[in-house]
């Protein structure tokens with residue numbers, strides 16, 4: 001039993017994302033709108049393409065408040081325990097899988113909106129590094145492994161997420 005993925009960012013059923021591009025596209029558009037809104041609310045307001053990788057990182061931190069995945073802190077007795085028997089006061093965060101997928105969609109959207117692929121902030125080294133750190137920490141915190149999943153074909157992985165959502 002692996003509850004490694006939280007798909008709150010992907011509110012729609014994602015099993016068909018490869019078979020029905022429109023769903024992926026609409027999710028991508030929603031993500032892009034959300035990010036655009038985030039930029040406009042920045043002080044001072046920002047707009048495409050005038051933002052930096054640091055804003056992408058801030059955006060991901062901002063999204064954490066809507067996260068639904070419990071991430072145990074190191075001092076929690078359930079740190080590294082996949083299925084804790086009782087609740088604990090650790091914070092909810094965006095799961096790495098959700099952030100990774102989100103950044104992938106935004107990266108594509110950036111290119112499609114005419115952004116310079118050479119400086120795509122969503123593909124910046126600091127963003128990739130951050131995602132790696134999130135993945136490693138969440139894997140430790142939740143006692144799960146993302147590595148095994150990553151080797152699986154993408155579609156199979158998404159189907160598994162759907163099964164989890166239906167539970």
Ligand SMILES: [Zn+2]
Pocket residue numbers: 071072073076077078079088089090
């Ligand atoms: Zn905890």
